[in-house]
Amino acid sequence: MKAVLITIGDEILSGDTVDTNSTFIAGQLKKIGIPVVQILTVADETDIIRKALQTACSLADLVFTTGGLGPTKDDRTKTAFAQFFNDELALDETTFQHLKNLFIKRKREHLLELNRPQAMVLSRARVFQNENGTAPCMMMDEQGKLVFCLPGVPYEVKPLMTDKIIPFLTERNSVNHLVTRSVSVVGIPESLLSEQIESWELALPPSISLSYLPVGSRIKLRLNCSGSDLEALSAQLDTEVKKLEPLIGDHVISWNGNEIQEILKEILITRQLTISTAESCTGGAVARLLTSVPGSSAYFLGGIIPYDYRKKIEILGVSAQTISEKTTVSAEVAQEMTLGCLTLFGTDIALSTTGVAGPSTDEFDNEVGTVYYSIRTKSFEKTQKLHLPHLHRNDFAQFVSQRVLQDLVEILVNTK
């Protein structure tokens, strides 16, 4: 079974909105062993949607569309479905009742009539009710193809997928498993890494696929393997991963972690260490990355964002003299920030960032893209300078946050 995703929406084509629905749906399907072979993003026009459905059905037996189901006039998805399947739209009483309950719950009963068209579904469709919005999910099951028509709001798509569609697909098909290992490598460029593991890579069994995923200065080697026997798949992957140890063992910071914040979580919990942050130019991005992991409250005690330089002095105890002599964008200030942060939060580890995210320079005329970060424990301190003038403001914050956590992981791994 293979899937094609169709994203419908002018706001994606115009660059106003990032298509996260496809990422989510693809990730969910992968877990049950269904690969997505193509994603088509098309305009919200009846003819174009119909053609996309045709293409998708020629490529796969499972098709998902997202978007184009709102009550407003820029939405033509349902009409395209009706034409493609040669079916009619009819009011579905169950869906209308569901809609009514939703409006009562939201105290918007007076708007029910306006939303009546949302209860119109293809007469031959199976409906999956949307608990978090007004557009239901329709499914057509015809000529060996399953076609799902989902709304476009990510908050509505996610529960529809996890709570309704994935269980439905799992029950309908024999379950397939996809097993994945991610080996995280640092300190070696992609080209050299590829050379060092070339013979290993060429000898991989055909059932295992390998990809190189660069994330900041880390490279993730991802091995995928799918089949019906979960244990056999895991064992096979374990065997292959073990062979990497003598080849690149020194460069591996995690043998099976995915995101750097998850790798860090494992280490901090195992060693019972706590952490805090003091961020300037990253404006909360490091704390956000740390707290994006469930259970992070076990080790992340807190963070401070002393954005204004006076707050660095008042709250973190950075010396005014250091700032006037070295400016806020300096190794010394980064170091004093982690020192103050350790005291303020009483943690085992403190991280700090100070720099110029741009696009303009700061009040001290420091160069855009310059950043210093400090990593401090009670007995150790490392300061690092980066120069990233090519990164846009938000990419800069993302990149620096990833890099700081990665550096910390490397330090912790090397001081086992």
Added chain:
Amino acid sequence: MKAVLITIGDEILSGDTVDTNSTFIAGQLKKIGIPVVQILTVADETDIIRKALQTACSLADLVFTTGGLGPTKDDRTKTAFAQFFNDELALDETTFQHLKNLFIKRKREHLLELNRPQAMVLSRARVFQNENGTAPCMMMDEQGKLVFCLPGVPYEVKPLMTDKIIPFLTERNSVNHLVTRSVSVVGIPESLLSEQIESWELALPPSISLSYLPVGSRIKLRLNCSGSDLEALSAQLDTEVKKLEPLIGDHVISWNGNEIQEILKEILITRQLTISTAESCTGGAVARLLTSVPGSSAYFLGGIIPYDYRKKIEILGVSAQTISEKTTVSAEVAQEMTLGCLTLFGTDIALSTTGVAGPSTDEFDNEVGTVYYSIRTKSFEKTQKLHLPHLHRNDFAQFVSQRVLQDLVEILVNTK
């Protein structure tokens, strides 16, 4: 002129990576009046890439591919290009020299030979050198089609687009302008809004396109208009937007702002107000959203993330008794957090969030998805409770942050 984007990469199809390149490229092209009519995301396989090129060239005269240019074995884009254009790959001396300089700069000269294949380009291609990576951008100009082959790393794609490709396209073609207005509306559901402006919408000149973009509880009405006479376009949009005033004026929080953080910036700078944040469950997301805007240091003085409840007491002065009586997830704690935050940072406005992001409940057994936030000035305080159990951890933080800023904007707009 129309464009089609092709995203090449198994990591997008597998749901491991979000495709932000397409969003960026589409946004850049829109600015010079070139609409993207389709985005195709395909696997990293020679045949499939070749077919995608064929489809793209049948739909548009401008094609961009991203991805599939790394030095490792999972990359087949160049071969597909060579086959599609019936051309050969040949070593380009200029590109090799550029690569050499890059490696010297990065102190990785010893790796140059390994990366030699990256200097192989189609013999008939025009090359745009990549200042931030090893894969250059090739452009083929054949049979009335321009086809750009870009790397996949977003940090490399962005400067290639803004500094090289957009200027090239602007010079080559007569410049077209796309003028956009975004009217932000709150407090009215999409269906009712659509009804209230129906006659206005139906009377819009055909040159203007309208879309409804829901962002949290705000709806953005986006009007697009393209043509060669910039002034005429602006005037036309102004005329149409003015007609909305009597229809929905009460619900409009911004007549031309795009992101809520940009709308807020305008208001704060105009009124010379400063702001600070105290975040628990959002873990820095509110501060991050505020600081994502260039120039935010003019009004954002800082933030605190007292993630551990003891830090709420120690740093913000939240009363231990309030916490033990009401738990940290309560209106009272949210209110004491903004009170402490105003004092700590000495700002005019303070924002706070406290809640349970999930997926597990907190130490006080509060329900997952519950959040209280407080908005406080020296003379005003508003507390709001939200219940968002359907949102995944990171969506939760995003949603709450957007909502808090939006609420603040509404309060500020209504207290002019």
